[in-house]
Amino acid sequence: MAAGRLSRTAAVAMNTYRESVRERVLYNLLFFALLMTLSGLLLRDLSIRQDDRILKDLGLAAIDLFGTVIAIFIGVGLVNKEIDRRSLYPLLAKPLRRSEFVVGKFAGLSLTLLVNVAAMTAGLYFTLAVTRHPLDLHIAKAVACLYLGLLLTVALALFFSAVTSAGLAVVCTISLVLAGRFADVVRNMPEVAPSVPRALARAVYFALPNFANFDLKDRVVHADPISPAYLAWMAVYAVAYGGLLLTGAAAVFARRDLK
Amino acid sequence: MTDPAVELRGLRKAYLVGHLRRRPHAVLHDLDLTVERGEVFGYLGPNGSGKTTTMKILAGLLRADAGTVSVLGRPLGDPAWRHRVGFLPEHPYFYDYLTPREYLDYAGRLFGIPSAERKARSDQLLEQVGLARYGGVAMRRFSKGMLQRLGLAQAMINLPELVFLDEPMSGLDPIGRRMVRDVIAGLKERGATVFFSTHILSDAESLCDRVALLREGRLVKTGRLDEILSAGDHHLEVLVAGIGAPVAESLPGAVGARAIGERWRVELPRGVPLGPVAHAVEAAGGRVLAVQPVRQSLEDYFVSQVDPSREGRKWPLAD
Amino acid sequence: MRALPLLVAAALAVLVPRAQDELDRLRAQDARERAVLYVRSGDRLRRLAPGFRSLLADLYWLRTVQYYGAQIAYSKEKKFELLQPLVTITTRLDPRFELAYRYGATFLAEPPPRGAGQPEAAVALLERGARALPDSWRVRQDLGFSHFFYLDDAATASRVLLDASRIPGAPYWLVTLAAELLRRGGERETSRLLWQQIYEQADEAPIKENARMHVLQIEAADTADAIGRAVEEFARQRGRRPASLPELKASGWPDLPLYDPGATPFEYDPATGQVAVSRRSPVWAPGYARRPERSPIRPAPSAAPVTASPQPTAHGR
Numbered sequence: 001m002a003a004g005r006l007s008r009t010a011a012v013a014m015n016t017y018r019e020s021v022r023e024r025v026l027y028n029l030l031f032f033a034l035l036m037t038l039s040g041l042l043l044r045d046l047s048i049r050q051d052d053r054i055l056k057d058l059g060l061a062a063i064d065l066f067g068t069v070i071a072i073f074i075g076v077g078l079v080n081k082e083i084d085r086r087s088l089y090p091l092l093a094k095p096l097r098r099s100e101f102v103v104g105k106f107a108g109l110s111l112t113l114l115v116n117v118a119a120m121t122a123g124l125y126f127t128l129a130v131t132r133h134p135l136d137l138h139i140a141k142a143v144a145c146l147y148l149g150l151l152l153t154v155a156l157a158l159f160f161s162a163v164t165s166a167g168l169a170v171v172c173t174i175s176l177v178l179a180g181r182f183a184d185v186v187r188n189m190p191e192v193a194p195s196v197p198r199a200l201a202r203a204v205y206f207a208l209p210n211f212a213n214f215d216l217k218d219r220v221v222h223a224d225p226i227s228p229a230y231l232a233w234m235a236v237y238a239v240a241y242g243g244l245l246l247t248g249a250a251a252v253f254a255r256r257d258l259k
Numbered sequence: 260m261t262d263p264a265v266e267l268r269g270l271r272k273a274y275l276v277g278h279l280r281r282r283p284h285a286v287l288h289d290l291d292l293t294v295e296r297g298e299v300f301g302y303l304g305p306n307g308s309g310k311t312t313t314m315k316i317l318a319g320l321l322r323a324d325a326g327t328v329s330v331l332g333r334p335l336g337d338p339a340w341r342h343r344v345g346f347l348p349e350h351p352y353f354y355d356y357l358t359p360r361e362y363l364d365y366a367g368r369l370f371g372i373p374s375a376e377r378k379a380r381s382d383q384l385l386e387q388v389g390l391a392r393y394g395g396v397a398m399r400r401f402s403k404g405m406l407q408r409l410g411l412a413q414a415m416i417n418l419p420e421l422v423f424l425d426e427p428m429s430g431l432d433p434i435g436r437r438m439v440r441d442v443i444a445g446l447k448e449r450g451a452t453v454f455f456s457t458h459i460l461s462d463a464e465s466l467c468d469r470v471a472l473l474r475e476g477r478l479v480k481t482g483r484l485d486e487i488l489s490a491g492d493h494h495l496e497v498l499v500a501g502i503g504a505p506v507a508e509s510l511p512g513a514v515g516a517r518a519i520g521e522r523w524r525v526e527l528p529r530g531v532p533l534g535p536v537a538h539a540v541e542a543a544g545g546r547v548l549a550v551q552p553v554r555q556s557l558e559d560y561f562v563s564q565v566d567p568s569r570e571g572r573k574w575p576l577a578d
Numbered sequence: 579m580r581a582l583p584l585l586v587a588a589a590l591a592v593l594v595p596r597a598q599d600e601l602d603r604l605r606a607q608d609a610r611e612r613a614v615l616y617v618r619s620g621d622r623l624r625r626l627a628p629g630f631r632s633l634l635a636d637l638y639w640l641r642t643v644q645y646y647g648a649q650i651a652y653s654k655e656k657k658f659e660l661l662q663p664l665v666t667i668t669t670r671l672d673p674r675f676e677l678a679y680r681y682g683a684t685f686l687a688e689p690p691p692r693g694a695g696q697p698e699a700a701v702a703l704l705e706r707g708a709r710a711l712p713d714s715w716r717v718r719q720d721l722g723f724s725h726f727f728y729l730d731d732a733a734t735a736s737r738v739l740l741d742a743s744r745i746p747g748a749p750y751w752l753v754t755l756a757a758e759l760l761r762r763g764g765e766r767e768t769s770r771l772l773w774q775q776i777y778e779q780a781d782e783a784p785i786k787e788n789a790r791m792h793v794l795q796i797e798a799a800d801t802a803d804a805i806g807r808a809v810e811e812f813a814r815q816r817g818r819r820p821a822s823l824p825e826l827k828a829s830g831w832p833d834l835p836l837y838d839p840g841a842t843p844f845e846y847d848p849a850t851g852q853v854a855v856s857r858r859s860p861v862w863a864p865g866y867a868r869r870p871e872r873s874p875i876r877p878a879p880s881a882a883p884v885t886a887s888p889q890p891t892a893h894g895r
Contacts, residue, residue: 091369
């Protein structure tokens with residue numbers, strides 16, 4: 001029984017992945033990400049010292065930016081595109097549960113992102129190798145953490161995709177992703193504006209997805225060590241928040257009438 | 260005693276309409292329906308009568324507001340029966356970027372069919388629905404008819420005991436329609452149950468054992484086809500030759516004289532005896548070629564039930 | 579069956595704030611820039627770009643370097659007005675951008691036409707840098723030097739260098755320098771030592787070049803003083819001052835250079851016996867001419883001697 005669930009979910013995931021490979025939007029994004037990374041080579045020469053700092057900054061920023069773009073723009077269409085096109089009808093009539101469909105879509109886009117992020121990271125390493133800089137494993141670590149953040153973004157986009165229409169889903173997802181990147185500001189609101197009640201600020205802070213948790217770019221560039229405890233809690237956060245979103249998505253989607 | 264294939268009791272569904280104050284608009288009213296195993300059941304009704312809503316509830320896309328549904332003896336929410344059932348939606352849409360083979364493989368995986376068997380069945384089904392040549396072509400370029408054929412194939416990939424078809428002939432040319440009829444006949448021969456909804460009555464007439472007629476969310480009539488139709492008028496159709504128009508148009512009790520080349524065809528409504536007509540024909544020097552009972556067509560019956568004001572007039576073919 | 583997803587959701591919902599708290603705590607422990615983070619005076623730029631701050635710092639840094647180069651090359655007045663704001667923004671975006679502090683301070687402190695002539699700003703910048711980079715001995719070294727050169731404060735300079743010398747990885751001679759500063763604070767020789775150090779350690783061309791220029795200035799001043807002493811000696815022996823430097827050279831000081839390291843002749847006033855570096859010379863600097871000299875000239879104690887051959891510099895035009 002569980003094996004059936006897994007194989008059905010995997011079938012949905014593979015199909016989602018296959019769709020992303022065959023729809024060419026991704027290749028454009030990948031191209032621009034690589035372009036951004038390579039431009040680091042040019043900028044590096046304009047700096048006073050020939051160091052790899054700006055290359056790493058630019059490369060990691062590209063991966064973060066384009067990964068987020070992919071996660072949001074494919075993510076918000078994952079469910080409601082199928083509803084609009086009515087390709088969902090023959091699928092749900094089969095022994096496919098709605099929750100399996102949601103999880104499968106998530107897994108498929110996660111796989112797509114993994115491949116793309118790996119390609120962009122390879123591009124960054126290649127750029128570093130070409131300029132004869134020592135290969136830095138810290139970059140891979142930072143990318144892995146970024147990837148966790150991207151998975152959270154996917155879960156967010158998928159949630160809105162399952163719950164509302166495409167247009168609204170885009171707006172909500174982008175808003176929350178942006179807000180999540182400013183989560184630190186929300187947390188410190190009571191310090192800066194003392195009239196804001198502490199409890200409210202804290203509640204909003206915890207509710208927002210805090211993407212700064214996954215952002216270790218500064219550490220990488222300055223070659224700081226990252227404690228294993230931090231990595232562990234970061235993973236817990238990602239799984240907990242992401243799991244919450246997926247559970248919510250599956251629950252709402254299960255009750256939804258699909259005309 | 261095996262359970263019926265489909266049983267609906269007191270099924271109710273309403274949509275909320277309006278923007279500010281949303282009022283419920285009832286689409287299905289206390290529907291009671293039973294489909295027995297092994298029969299070909301026609302679910303008929305004009306557009307907007309609730310046929311598709313019923314199908315969507317059965318497919319699990321919509322939730323009924325009230326009532327019970329059981330399929331193959333199991334409740335609607337039990338996923339087990341879905342392994343034994345196939346669905347063909349109206350205007351099916353699959354995925355542009357997949358080929359029929361890939362889609363059938365995907366569908367097969369959702370049923371848990373092992374890989375080798377998936378392939379074998381896909382090949383056989385594609386052959387059966389006439390898509391064997393296009394098995395590897397991306398569906399981006401498929402016409403409506405081709406999508407319909409694939410729809411039929413994916414509905415049968417799991418060798419179902421019960422098949423739901425929503426407008427199965429739509430978009431198909433005569434050869435395609437013949438193919439669908441053969442498929443349905445084949446299913447019936449295998450002992451499967453077929454539940455199909457359509458508004459093309461000639462198809463229903465030629466295929467169904469029992470039908471149900473839906474009007475504005477209510478079942479107007481359910482029963483065996485021949486019983487329904489035999490309850491209607493019985494005309495006799497007489498084909499004669501060797502007489503002229505004046506004679507043909509004035510045969511005793513006959514109506515609707517129509518020339519077909521050199522011959523004439525007249526109708527005798529129920530109750531009008533054949534004898535005097537035959538006599539009149541022979542007296543005029545002609546002969547009776549054939550006599551046939553003509554049942555009321557399903558279409559006539561349909562129209563009389565649905566729109567009594569139009570009784571007796573031909574409804575324009577809606578296909 | 580319905581209850582299960584609800585329970586799962588509840589469990590996850592509790593986990594999220596807990597994990598977030600742990601992450602914040604760990605971040606505060608690891609990160610050193612916390613203190614600099616929430617300055618109320620409107621770090622608006624910082625707030626605009628979380629997550630891409632490091633990149634923005636790089637971009638501002640590029641702007642700074644380009645700005646400085648453009649001022650040197652093209653500007654007639656060379657005021658470097660934007661240098662301080664640019665460097666400030668760069669270091670607020672990334673408080674651990676060591677190079678920005680050092681380069682920024684160097685050229686903020688330098689008097690025109692080579693820099694902005696704002697030594698106090700330079701010192702303030704380096705002090706911020708020292709706070710943000712507790713492990714950087716280089717920043718503290720620069721800070722110490724700045725106190726000595728520009729604020730004339732040998733005591734503070736020495737203390738800062740001593741602090742720097744305690745940082746793991748700091749070179750051994752920082753302690754020596756600190757001691758020297760205390761002992762002979764205010765001497766030209768000490769300055770030359772310091773500039774020599776900067777010249778030798780710096781990787782970056784502009785900083786190196788600047789240090790070299792300072793060493794040459796000191797050498798020129800030293801040489802002028804030596805020539806002055808020769809003039810006095812001549813006067814004692816002959817009862818009158820030499821009429822010109824070539825006469826002095828011809829009468830017994832054959833090794834006397836007539837040209838300074840900037841290939842400009844020394845100026846000599848026979849009436850007063852003063853020998854000075856010509857104002858027109860590229861190695862003229864106001865400060866050194868005024869410094870009192872107390873001990874004889876010694877050759878520079880460096881392994882890699884500074885090359886004395888003058889090179890044309892942009893501002894010499």
